[in-house]
Amino acid sequence: MEAARRIDELTKELNEHAYRYHVLDDPLISDGEYDRLFQELLKLEEAYPGLAAEDSPTRRVGGVALDKFEQVAHRLPMLSLENGFSDQDLRDFILRLERFLNEPVSTGFSAEPKMDGLAVELVYQQGRLITGSTRGDGLIGEDISAQLKTITAIPLSLLRSNSDLLEVRGEVYMEKQGFADLNDSQLAQGLQPFANPRNAAAGSLRQLDPSITAQRPLKFFAYGVGDPESTPCASQTELLDYLRQIGFPTCPYNSFCIDIVEVIRHFERLTSIRHQLPYEIDGMVVKVDELGLQNRLGVKSRAPRWAIARKFPATQATTTLTGVEFQVGRTGAVTPVALLEPVNLDGATVSRATLHNQGEIDRKDLRVGDAVLVQRAGDVIPEVVKPIVDRRDGNETPIKLPSRCPACDSDLIKPDDEAVTRCPNLQCPAQLLRGLIHYCSKAGLDIEGLGKRYVEQLYEEKIIREVADLYTMDREVLKGLEGWGEKSADNVLAAIDQARKPPLADFIAALGIRFIGENSASLLESHFGSLD
Incomplete structure (x- = not known):
């Protein structure tokens, strides 16, 4: 069938041109010619909807708006990075590596600009993009597949694949000029401008309506994969080249450095050109280049041993x-x-x-x-x-700090072995409110719809005073509050209902008990198993 053949031709041709434009920075056709081909494909797919491919470029314009974001678990954790703020921190990092390995790191390092954007994971099966998600807490993120598919720099299908499953990690960001243009548009519409490019990128990805995301000037750089063994690469440098070969843009300022001297020299170079770059960077990530050494070094509780983020001077x-x-x-x-x-x-x-x-x-x-x-x-x-x-x-x-609590007028105390002055009143309204905010926050049970502002409103209205009150709130009372309504009330109550039986460690950490953080809560769960 002629239409099927032409649709297939156009899909392949447009994807190839997108690769040359976003990855190779070597376009073969003008923007106008690309748009002409795109419109031809769009008309053919409208006439023959059953022939449209899953990886068609037309799929990027957005889809049906969502009611909420679903959660998605990362197969392998997306860890945080240890921070360094001086050259000495970098030297100390390398000394720690060598002590752990009991030998020098002789195979070099990958030094990569730390993009100031939003970390995401892209999951490809048989070479096709299946799921895209935010980093979230490192274990569980939000499914923003529809939003990510609108970003033209992200391939919907890989140019080639050596693995049935490939989990690509990277950063979604917004260039400075795109950010300025977006804010001009926001102001022209009487809307609040964004504070900085990172907030603009994050806000654009968290639009429930992907057609809004499609209108935002978002970009993407890949910087790694979840499981390096799913690639034919032996080093981070090879991995970055491999990612480019299969369709992903990578930062052109990535550099292989043989030793600490070259690492520091590259950081100095990035510092000198930082403000001339078209995008914001907030430092440089240093990684052990050899993937085998990365595997030997392993990870700590929240960060890999083999990487550090050298931040720019404040x-x-x-x-x-x-x-x-x-x-x-x-x-x-x-x-x-x-x-x-x-x-x-x-x-x-x-x-x-x-x-x-x-x-x-x-x-x-x-x-x-x-x-x-x-x-x-x-x-x-x-x-x-x-x-x-x-x-x-x-x-x-x-x-001078006051002698009495500004919230409850109790006498303040300052233990001799602490630098902090405290209010000892456990019923202090400020402590109760902060505890409720923590319980509902991402650091607690992450109850959707109960951000800081709404918890403060419920507290001021005397609807909640302690955690137990969250689970007995009345729908009729909630929907009558200023800024609320039936849908808001129902959504919040549904989110609270989902939080009735959290994992024990999450519940303990959400209570905000002094000296009990995530790690301690996990140890308590491992030891006791349950509250019974």
């Missing part, structure tokens, strides 16, 4: 410390928070920063009214570095 700026707010956390810790004249740090507006504790305030000699140097440590967490003493005019005032 971005700094000068502003004014206008006041201090004292926050009570879920364990009763009273944390002073600096209120700052808003200042832009590398694309993000910062107006608040932690002051940690009274000892830190005294050590830095910080005062209200000071001109201060602030930075985003690791380009993420704002902190006050120091006051600029030369700018003082005598009107600055010392900062």
